[in-house]
Amino acid sequence: MYIGRLNIKNEKVSLDKLEYSSQFNDIWKTEHDIKTQWGNRIFCFAHLIGYPITSFLYYFNHNPVFLTILKIQLLASAIIAGLLFFHFYKKAPSRVIAFYTFLTIIVFHSLILATIPHTSYDRASFNMTLALIFITFILCWPPKESIICTVMVLLLFPAALYFLSPDSLLQFIREGGFFLFLGQFLFPFVMNVKYSNDKRAFYYRYSLREKNELLEEQIKISQEATKAKTDFLSMMSHEIRTPLNGIVGIVHLLLKEDLRSDFQKEMIQTLLFSSNHLMTVVNDIMDFNKINSNYVKLEVKPFNPALFFKSLEKTFIPKADEKNLNLIFEIADSLPPQLISDEGRLNQVITNLIHNAIKFTEKGEVKFSVKEQDRQDNSIKLLFHITDTGIGIPEDKQSVIFDLFTQAHTSGDRQYGGSGLGLAISKEILRLFGSDIQLSSVQGEGSDFSFEIDFNYSMLPIIKSYPVKDLPLSLYPDCKVLVVDDNYTNLLLATTLLKRKSIYFETAENGKEAYDKYKASQDYDLILMDLKMPVMDGFEATNLIRAEGSTVPIVALTASTFEDEKERALSNGFTGYLVKPFLPLDFYEMVYTHLDKKTIEK
């Protein structure tokens, strides 16, 4: 089962070769108009007011041409006012208005230059250059408009001055006009740089937003797909586990019967082997799916590493002896007395790797080593190696054996058995530990699997160990159990198991019947309640029983392995939880635990 990663196309766009789509150009036009609106308006207002004000310089210099200049400039301002009217009331675009304002100024100023002789052009050209710098800052135009304005200035101003007198033109150029013309010549280039930079920046923002939207859409699709997959697996798990529980349980019961012939015994043994294998595969798939869908969180508890590795070693000694393999456990002496982590999941990974090492090794040794890599105040980094001298893994298979259902020795694997799930699960579990698995292997010489884990630790010894509960052999003559299940086989299984221990029971086929029975007698010591049932499910029935103020232990029997279902059950009045398919030993342990408590209370 592989959840595909989102594959976002990584487009590389050369900055100089951006090709904007026509759709983008339309959006950019609107965006640009909005963005430059205030620059254009300020430009128009500055000329509406500022242009006539310049005539007062002539007034203060007692220049008699003051009135003539003022009249021309007021006329220009009137036209600009008209343009602004069009902008504000008729919604004409600000860029168009600013463009016509610029043209108006050019025309009227050419008129002034053509008609008013100046003794000196110093101040006039300085003012015009300042104005040009100002508008270069506040305007951001596409090249076309700025080129038209520049061509107009470079044609009309010299023509007007020449019209006044050829000397005036030369004088103007000498007295600062050169810099004005140079500035005006550069104006379209500056505008072009500003405009294309803005456009490019907008393009990146726009395409980023588009990609974000696409990403969000894909995330939504993948979340929906993950949910659909999880729902499907949860449903399938229930559908598979329910009958499987019946099969596994009944096979165990049959084994205890006096079977008539060896053939029957052999058949039942085969059935037991197949059903156990199927149960392991179903459990592994569910486990992988749970971890892969992030339904699993590590259970962080302190444990004694020395004891943990010792008991691991003990587990594998018989298997290694059976194959005449040298099993070596090399554990660092310096380990702290307490590691704080998920002992169960760590055990699952190491067990799987050592199990494989023994399985795929015919002679030589299997070595498990734990080394301390680094130690801080609270955390310790341990390096784990599982090495064997077995058949090894071909190089081309080394990257795929961590995928689900992948086996490296396709023909030989049948001889070794297995389903190709163990490594995929181990890798997923190590991901939860924030680690990854490394493999080095030479075909025919052996393999080495390794990983590092950071553990929190404590130097205090663990005082309390967890004693393994011995199953009591006593019977419970005064106890009464209610078994609620709509599936006949599972009902038969649970009741047969109870009958074997002479525990009195009654049955109900759905939540409603269970509730009615509870109300009628009220003296059950334990209720075993299936969750999914017709008429009334286990949740509702438990709610009703709890609403009566009852404290009777109610254990959920369910085929779902999802933690949220477990949490939901425990927070809805259930006392415990037993996942189907269960083995008789698990069943008795759970039943005895509750009946023991009851018997002590009685």
Ligand code: ADP
């Ligand atoms: P399974 O062992 O159930 O087939 P795993 O996921 O644990 O599934 O392993 C996948 C495959 O990787 C195995 O079938 C085997 O081909 C290869 N493999 C794993 N461990 C070893 C090993 N120690 N030596 C050789 N091959 C191995």
